[in-house]
Amino acid sequence: MSHHRRVAMKQSRKQQSFVGVRSRILAWYFLLTASITFVSVYATYKIFCDSTQKELGGQLQRDIQAFEQSSVQPSNPEALTQAIQTFSSRQVSTPNRYLLVFSKGQILHTPQSAQFVQNNQAVLDRWKQLPENAPQQLDGYLVSVMRPLNGxxxxxxxxxxxxxxxxxxxxxxRLVVQVTLVGLILFSAIAWLTAGKILSPLRQVTETARNISETDLTQRLSVQGTDEIAELTLTFNQMLDRLQAAFTSQQDFIKDVSHELRTPITIIQGHLELLGDDPEERRETIALVRDELKRMNRFVSDLLLLMRIERPNFLRADHYDVATLTEEIFAKAEALADRSWKLESVGTGEVFCDRQRITQAVLNLAQNASQYTQKGDVIAIGSAIVEETVRFWVRDTGEGIDLDDQARIFDRFARGSNSERRSEGSGLGLSIVQAIIKAHQGHIDLCSRLGEGSTFTITLPLRGTH
Incomplete structure (x- = not known):
């Protein structure tokens, strides 16, 4: 990796650290926490103000009612002032609470409220005209107005x-808000560092993804812990395993296809280069070329079929009678080769499947059996319904398959190690069979011994899943 590229990647990571997931999560958390805190503090303040006003207003109401109900009967302003002073000294003992009487243009009050009256003369002039009311906020004070005593x-x-x-x-x-802001800032700084450590595996995923290429899929992440990040790391490694297997399979497939196509092309090219003027030789060469071209055509057709199998609409399934389907397959198989063909068993019931594809799969197995048997060997075909499945099998008494070869017999272009391949096909027959069965949500089993023959058993769900 060049120096400029490393510098660019570092700058990119620095920019992402301020606009990435960590920043967005912390920003939203900060805003949400701050909003909840400020709303809670403001609501608490309002509740405090309302409860204070309610409590103090009740006290004001009780003071006025107590003064009205007192036995004092003042006949002049001086007597009324004395009565207010006497009542206030006995009843109104709370600081900052005053009892005032507006009578005949005068403001009668106690000595304790003299300073208040002097400082708020303009306000008191407005209060003279107030009607009777419950406690309310006026000019920054809590005020309650009632009629004077004795009417x-x-x-x-x-x-x-x-x-x-x-x-x-x-x-x-203000103090709570300031402390909250400082606490949020400190917590955000700690959370920033903590989130960086928690999200570090994600950066490793990104770095690993950058370093992956078609020629190097070996890099893996170290899995630590059992949390969601560890699960993501494990899933990413599993994805890399699948990708590596897919790329390896693709490369092997391309090599095999190249090898299979190179042989007929070389044969055709060699014979055409040596083609002479003899008519008989020309006819033989043309026949050979046509035969090789047919083999190439079958090979390409099989490849296209394997590609179509992966499509959702590959199967055209319906309900078919198992016995009728088995007898049709057996009748077609008898024409494949001169062998001792045997209809071993016929199942009774219906199966939901693609009739043509199942026929193709069983006939491929029968064709494969005929290639590894000789004249007089038995090839048996049968079917049976077992619980909720239907089974088709092809059994032969041929040379059998080595145990080491059975594990890879369904791979594309696989060849047995115990005998020379007699097939003139594309080498994809058993791969196509397996793909067709998997498309039906079924499976295929092989039981074979060298010198005793082989049995291929296809198992399908009776009612299907399509």
Whole structure:
């Protein structure tokens, strides 16, 4: 990797660290936590203000009612002032709470409220016109107005100066907000570092994905722990395993196809280069070329068939009678070669399958059996219904298959190690059979011994899944 590329990747990672998943998660968490905190603090402040107003307002109401119900019967302003002073000294002992009487243009009050009256003369002039009401916020004070005692003209006003309480509440609110912001910033810094460690496997996934190429699929991530990140890492490694297997299979497939096509092409090219003027020789060469071209055509057709098998609409399934299907397959198989053919068993019932594809699969097995048997050997075909499955089998008394070869007999272009291949086909017959059976959600089993023959058994779900 070049120096410029490494520098560019480092710069890219730095940019991603500020706009990546970690930043977005922390940003949303910060906003959500801050919003919840501020809303909670503001709601607490409002609840405090409302409860304070309700509590103090009740006290003001009780003061006015108690003053109205007192036995004092003042006949002049001086007597009324004395009555207010006497009542306030006995009943109104809370600081910042005053009892005022507006009577005949005068403001009667106690010495404790003199400073308040002097500092709020303009406000008190407005309060003279207030109608009777419940406690309310006016000009920054909590005020309650009622009629004076004994039905005299004027107003009785109870005032509570709660500005200090509200001011302390506001200071507390600001302090809580400041502490919360500092705490969120510190927590975000810690969370930033922690999230970096937690998300480090994701960066390893990205780095590994960058370094993967078609020629190097061997890199894997180290799995640590059992959490979601570890599960993601394990899944990524499994994906790499599948990709490596797929690329390896693809490369082997291309090599095998190249080998299979190279042979007939070489044969055709060699005979055409040596073609002379003799008519008989020309006819033989043309016949040979045609035969090789037919073999190549069958090979390409088989490859196309394997590709079509993976499509969802490959099968055209329906309900078919098992006995009728078995007898049709046996009748076609008898024409494949001069062998001792035997219809061994016929199942009774219906199966949901693609009739043509199942026929093709069983006939491929029969053709394969005929290639590895000799005249007089037995090839038996049968079917049976076992529980919820239907089974088709092809049994022969030929040379059998070596145990080491049985594990790879269904691979493309596989050849047995115990005998020379007699088939003139493409080498894809058993691969096509297996692919057709898998498309039916079934499976195929092989039982074989050298010198005793082989039995291929196809098992399909009776009702199918299509």
């Amino acid at each position: 005299q003209p004027g107003r009785i006003i109870a005032v509570h100066d709660a500005t200090m309480q509200y001011h302390m509440a506001e200071l507390t609110l």
